[in-house]
Amino acid sequence: MELEFLGTGAGLPAKHRNVTSIALRLLAERNAVWLFDCGEGTQMQILHTTIKPRKIEKIFISHLHGDHVFGLPGLITSRSNQAGDKPLELYGPKGLEDFVRTSLKISKTHLNYPLKFIEISDDEQTLFEDDQFIVTCKKLDHGIASYGFRVTEKDHKGELQVEKLKTLGIKPGPVYGKLKQGESTTLADGRIINGEDFVGEDKKGRIVTILGDTRYTSNAIDLAKSANVLVHESTFNKHEEKLAKSYYHSTTQQAATIAKKAGVDQLILTHISARYLNKDAFELEKEAREVFSHTVVARDFYWMEIPFQTKEES
Template identity: 55%
Template sequence: MKLHFLGTGAGIPSRQRNVSSLALKLLDELNEIWLFDCGEATQHQILETTIRPRKITKIFITHLHGDHIFGLPGLLSSRSFQGGEDCLEVYGPKGIKDFIKISLKYSKSKLAYSLKITELVDRGGELIFDNGWKVNYLPLEHGILSFGYRVEEPDLPGQLLVEELKKFEIPNGPIYGQLKRGERVQLEDGRWIDGQNFLAPDRPGRIVTILGDTRYCQNSKVLARKANALVHEATHEAAEEKMARAYYHSTSHQAAQVAKDSQVEALYLNHISARYLGKALKQLEKEACSIFPNSHLVNDFDEYKIPLN
């Protein structure tokens, strides 16, 4: 599981940052990539990575401001020419269906795959996917409806206690696989071994919280509670709290406070205003670290692995 940041800027593209898009790479877990937001030129950003559009199976839109959706029609169209044949699912606030349908209609775009668009209920809810994966979502505070998403991986089976099995002198081969699946196995000498007795406890699945644009608010903390990774906007520096509130955004301090109060493991700051360059960027990160030490101000194309505990 990896976070791959495709666009980390706020509002408009700049020389240093493209507008919002983030790939949650679940290649080892599901052989899929889930995309969160799709700002202008997201498909151009993807060309600079190893991401294959056909691997993108789900797109989650946080809100309908242009810097989060203007790249969507282009990406959907291009996917047809890049080996994308499997169904693609898009989730987002009310209005996302009209935006996509009208864009495709008037551009005469034909998709080579089925497209499923789900408009989410304003109050929030839960999406349940194959193999126990879940995504909870809640509204944030951004002037227009803006969602935050909490992705929950199902618990993982405990590891096989190989050291404890050594006394049985089991040869390498399929027996270990059977035991790891918790099956009962009969050895050549007639003894039976129950794999359930040689499995460590299940490991908790990872939690990734990805928030849309928002003021400092309680729902951010609900979604972020004990997450392994929190992606939170930091459009403004700490001294601009009044401006952040006026424009429905957050400061570096506020993002860090959400991370601290929610007991997350790591905080990734994105949606950075183009006004911040060089030392000013380092100051934003320093401000966050003063409250929550494991804070990282991200740049376009940064990639972070989310380890299992």
């Protein structure tokens, strides 16, 4: 599980930051990529990465401001032109389907795959669940409907301790499958083996919280509770709290306060105003670290692996 930031800017593209899009790379887990927001130029940003559009399985849109959705029609079209033939699921506020289908209809675009829209109907909702992940959302505070997403990976069952079995003379075969399920089995020589003695500890699933644009809100704390990673917007510096409130955005230290109260492991700040160049971005990071030390300001193409917690850390 990895995060890659395709765009980290606020409002409009800049030379040093494109507008918002974040890829959650789940190649090892399900050979897929999930995209969070898709601002203008996202497909151009993807060209500078190893991401293949046909691998994009789901796109989650936090809200319908242009810097978060204007890249959708182009990316959806290119996915079709690049051998993408599997269904694509799009999650987001009401109006998302109208926006996409109207763009495709007017441009007479034909897709080689079906689109499935899941529009958010409640302030709090479970959007997706299977045997690997559950995705929930809550409404934030941004003037228009804006949502944050919590991706929870389900726990991984412990691995079968193969070497331990081999030392007992138990060779690979169907018996390994039974033992991995924790079952007891009787061997040909009469020995009774309890599978629970040969399966390692479960690995706790990881949690990633990615928020749309928002003022400071308690819903963000709920979404981020005990997350391994929290991605939070930081459009204004710590001295601009009144401006942040007026424009329905957050400051560096408001984001850091959310991270601290939620007890997250890592805070990543994004949605950075074009006013802040490289040196200024370091100042934003410094401000946030005054409240929550495990903070970084993302740049375009910033990448991080999200590790499993060790027993000592959990």
